[in-house]
Amino acid sequence: MNRAYSLEELLYHESVMHDRYRLGSVVAKHSCGHSYRTKRGSRKESFALEQGVLSPQTCSVCFKLRTTNGPTVVDLQTVCQAEENNNENQSYKITPDLIKAKSSFYSWLYQHLYN
Numbered sequence: 001m002n003r004a005y006s007l008e009e010l011l012y013h014e015s016v017m018h019d020r021y022r023l024g025s026v027v028a029k030h031s032c033g034h035s036y037r038t039k040r041g042s043r044k045e046s047f048a049l050e051q052g053v054l055s056p057q058t059c060s061v062c063f064k065l066r067t068t069n070g071p072t073v074v075d076l077q078t079v080c081q082a083e084e085n086n087n088e089n090q091s092y093k094i095t096p097d098l099i100k101a102k103s104s105f106y107s108w109l110y111q112h113l114y115n
């Protein structure tokens with residue numbers, strides 16, 4: 001992705017990527033600082049809607065960091081911050097780089113995770 005993309009195109013590519021990982025619009029926000037989209041219809045989605053800020057004990061990012069080798073996702077903080085901003089209707093600037101970072105983040109996060 002190195003040419004100029006219109007906002008409409010970027011939003012389209014983002015929604016295709018969200019569909020690939022069955023991501024909904026609900027963002028799970030944990031007190032450890034990690035925020036990420038939950039899978040549509042998952043238990044985590046219900047918890048996030050009911051409870052607001054969730055405990056670090058149920059954070060999927062913390063879990064993956066504990067159970068996989070090292071920081072495999074370099075853009076982890078960038079993605080978590082972007083999802084948090086998006087959720088709180090703060091500045092969310094969609095770019096080709098962010099879509100790529102989100103795609104690798106969710107691929108890592110939800111690999112081998114069933115719910």
Ligand SMILES: [Zn+2]
Pocket residue numbers: 030032033034056059060061062063
């Ligand atoms: Zn966490």
